[in-house]
Amino acid sequence: MNEGNHAPISYGAFAGIVVVYLLIIQGLGVLLSLGSDLGYAEFPDIESTLRGITIPVSLSVVFVIAIISWLGWWPDITTERPKVASWVWIVPGLLVVAAAMVTDYGNLAEQDASLILTVAGTSLLVGIGEELMFRGVSIQVLRRHGLTEANVALWSSVIFGGVHITNVIAEGPRAVFQVVIVAFAGYFFYLTYRVSGTIVAPILMHAYWDFAQFSHAAGVADPQPNVFQNIPLLFLVIAGVVVYRRRDRIEAAHPVPVPAQ
Numbered sequence: 001m002n003e004g005n006h007a008p009i010s011y012g013a014f015a016g017i018v019v020v021y022l023l024i025i026q027g028l029g030v031l032l033s034l035g036s037d038l039g040y041a042e043f044p045d046i047e048s049t050l051r052g053i054t055i056p057v058s059l060s061v062v063f064v065i066a067i068i069s070w071l072g073w074w075p076d077i078t079t080e081r082p083k084v085a086s087w088v089w090i091v092p093g094l095l096v097v098a099a100a101m102v103t104d105y106g107n108l109a110e111q112d113a114s115l116i117l118t119v120a121g122t123s124l125l126v127g128i129g130e131e132l133m134f135r136g137v138s139i140q141v142l143r144r145h146g147l148t149e150a151n152v153a154l155w156s157s158v159i160f161g162g163v164h165i166t167n168v169i170a171e172g173p174r175a176v177f178q179v180v181i182v183a184f185a186g187y188f189f190y191l192t193y194r195v196s197g198t199i200v201a202p203i204l205m206h207a208y209w210d211f212a213q214f215s216h217a218a219g220v221a222d223p224q225p226n227v228f229q230n231i232p233l234l235f236l237v238i239a240g241v242v243v244y245r246r247r248d249r250i251e252a253a254h255p256v257p258v259p260a261q
Helices: 011-032 048-069 074-078 086-102 107-111 114-146 149-171 174-196 200-214 228-247
Strands: none
Touching: 011 048, 011 114, 011 149, 048 074, 048 114, 074 114, 086 149, 086 174, 086 200, 086 228, 107 149, 114 149, 114 200, 149 174, 174 200, 174 228
């Protein structure tokens, strides 16, 4: 039985937490990257990566950890008790295959191990921070306000996608399309969380997914799009079709009850 604090916080308080989280990532990232032309998800060298991405993301992880500790929600976030049907494992399975296919092994082979480790470590930090915030805090806030699990899945994914609109700072209007794609990915990370029963699974899945897509930009001053970068979108569509066709069989036949709030 989870022994966490089941008291809710207001939506306004949650919005404030998200705003501070974004200010740390985006605001600090901009400040530390002044004088450079580093774009979104670009890793030309270790110094630029550390200043523009790794350091801000690291501090955002510290912030989220502090918030969860203050709220006393660790037991409820780390262990997800109400699991879904076992067939849902196909979703993270498809994401793993997509990530394996999109990884730019040729480009990685040309880079120093130190840069690859920096990109991999940064990807893991992104996975930790975003999953603790949007599959952790976000889901707990929505559940504590009495939303049905279907609405929890929907709105936590919408929020996850929506916050990526801040990438217009580096990406411009293209970030709008990214919002939609990220929201879909967020729903599949949510299903990974539900089917695995632990926050560790979506963290690792998210980190691998990001590293696979970042691999094309590692050590490249001006990375150009290639056809392989459309693979994740294709697999998101396939996963979406599978989930839609089996949407009435997502929940387990005998789910474990959610602890009383």
